[in-house]
Amino acid sequence: MPAITFHDVYQNFDAKGGDFVALDHVNLTIEDGEFVTVVGPSGCGKSTMLNIAAGLLKATGGTVTVGDETVYGPSPERGVIFQQYALFPWMTVSENVEFGLKVAGVGKKERRAAARRMIDIVGLTDFADALPKTLSGGMKQRCAIARAYAVDPKVLLMDEPFGALDALTRVRLQDSLLETWSRDRRTVMFITHDVDEAVYLASRVVVMAARPGRIHQIIPVGLPYPRTEEMRLSAEFAALRRQVWNAVYHQPSMLEGAAS
Numbered sequence: 001m002p003a004i005t006f007h008d009v010y011q012n013f014d015a016k017g018g019d020f021v022a023l024d025h026v027n028l029t030i031e032d033g034e035f036v037t038v039v040g041p042s043g044c045g046k047s048t049m050l051n052i053a054a055g056l057l058k059a060t061g062g063t064v065t066v067g068d069e070t071v072y073g074p075s076p077e078r079g080v081i082f083q084q085y086a087l088f089p090w091m092t093v094s095e096n097v098e099f100g101l102k103v104a105g106v107g108k109k110e111r112r113a114a115a116r117r118m119i120d121i122v123g124l125t126d127f128a129d130a131l132p133k134t135l136s137g138g139m140k141q142r143c144a145i146a147r148a149y150a151v152d153p154k155v156l157l158m159d160e161p162f163g164a165l166d167a168l169t170r171v172r173l174q175d176s177l178l179e180t181w182s183r184d185r186r187t188v189m190f191i192t193h194d195v196d197e198a199v200y201l202a203s204r205v206v207v208m209a210a211r212p213g214r215i216h217q218i219i220p221v222g223l224p225y226p227r228t229e230e231m232r233l234s235a236e237f238a239a240l241r242r243q244v245w246n247a248v249y250h251q252p253s254m255l256e257g258a259a260s
């Protein structure tokens, strides 16, 4: 069964000049265990798609299903990670990671053990008792990843999670995320502006177009997992990168816009 399906999702917003179509009948199926990245020009509706899948925004039309359930609102079955880490500043790393489990009514001992496991996996063992303000951006995002995984969601929805990080930290976190993902290959939908990141992480790259927001192309990434630095520097990677780059930056509607 597919993990996430967008069925004819349509979204408009009130805008100055009248209705604005943010998503124009989007259909997309993400299979169980896939790592799908979504790229596209600013304003093409990437975050809108993710917010609808997360249940944070109700679509004007169409539906999203996760597994066999239609999305009507937020659920612990869908872990969401944003660019801004959204950690509770007064809680330690461990308490932040435990939070979702606490809300779900999991007992103290069990949630502490689950949190500890995830904290170890993301490499924050020595910082379990630290407050977020003492962590670097990359460490905060590791903590957010551990927190999302700890509640054992069916799927993970990530909106530019590494967007605020420097290039080196970003590359490290990509590897750290893939390592976490490879343990059980939980379905991920990951939004990014970065073409390299989109190719490096994904089994398929969804390229969107703007005005109206829609799916422009879906590009399969034939590289095997685990991904390596050598792959990142390979000719095959360069060719994929070029393909995605052209799909993002040389869309027919952009060329028309440039000519007028």
Ligand SMILES: Nc1ncnc2c1ncn2[C@@H]1O[C@H](COP(=O)(O)OP(=O)(O)OP(=O)(O)O)[C@@H](O)[C@H]1O
Binding pocket: 013, 014, 020, 022, 040, 041, 042, 043, 044, 045, 046, 047, 048, 049, 213
């Ligand atoms: N609540 C809202 N009310 C009105 N317009 C909105 C609202 N949310 C989003 N939009 C508009 O819908 C379009 C899609 O927004 P969205 O944030 O999904 O794009 P995006 O592809 O994620 O952009 P970016 O890459 O810049 O983050 C944009 O033009 C945005 O201005």
